[in-house]
Amino acid sequence: TSLRQKTYIKDATILNWGGSTKIASRTMAVMDDTAYIFVYDENNNKWGLVKTAVNNPSAAANYTKLVEKTNAKGIPSSSAIYGGNLYYLLTGGSQVELRMYNLTSSVDGHVAFFKNFSISDTAFGDRSLTVYDNKLIITLTTEAWTYNGSALTRIFANDTQKSNLLFTSYLDRGAMVADNKVWWGNLIWDGTYFFNWIKDIADTA
Secondary structure: OEEOOOOEEEOHHHHOOOOOOEEEEEEEEEEOOEEEEEEEEOOOOEEEEEEEOOOOOOOHHHOEEEEEEEOOOOEEEEEEEEOOEEEEEEEEOOEEEEEEEOOOOOOEEEEEEEEOOOOOOOOOHHHOEEEEOOEEEEEOOOEEEEEOOOOEEEEEEOOHHHHHHOHHHHHHHOOEEEOOEEEEOOEEEOOOOEEEOOOOOOOOO
16 A cells, blocks of 8 residues: 655654754555655755654654655655555656665665656555556556556657547656556556557547
C-alpha cells in the first residue's frame, strides 16, 4: 500500500538536521504494520527515509533512520512496496530515477534513469508507482512502464493523434487500480490491451 502523508514528522532531531523541529513528509509505503516514510527539509536541502511501527508516533524515539541524503539528485516523490522491497522515485531537473531500498539487507540502490521526464511531486505524485498483476507500474508525464524486478518495459506513450480526448493529461496524476484494471483517467489497461471508456465518435482506430 502506498499513501500520501499530509502531516509533519515532529522532533526531527533523529536526522540531525540543525535546528529543524519538524520536516514535511513526502510519500509513505506500509508493509507488515511498519510505515516507511520519506521526509524532506527544504531549509537544509536534505531528504531522508525513516520507519516506524508505532501508532501515532510523536517523538524522534518513535522513528528509525534508514537513509539520509542531500537533494542534489532529486527528492522522493512516490513510493511502493513491490517484491518485498521498497521502491521509490527521485525527481529533479529533467530526469526521474527509480531506486530500491532492500528491506532485508538495508542497501539503497539505483535501478533506472528516465531522461527528459518529470512527475508531479505534490498532490498526485504518490500514484506514480503502482503495483498491478505482479508488476510495478511507473507512470511519467507522457509514458507508462512496467518493471518485473529485472526488466523495464514501456507499455504506453502519448499518441498525439488522439490528444483531443485529453486522456493523456491524466498520466501526470499517476495510476489507480480498480476492477482488476489500471486506470489513468480515460486510459485503461487490463494487463494486455489499452482502451478508453470515452471515445470520440469519429475515431474508428
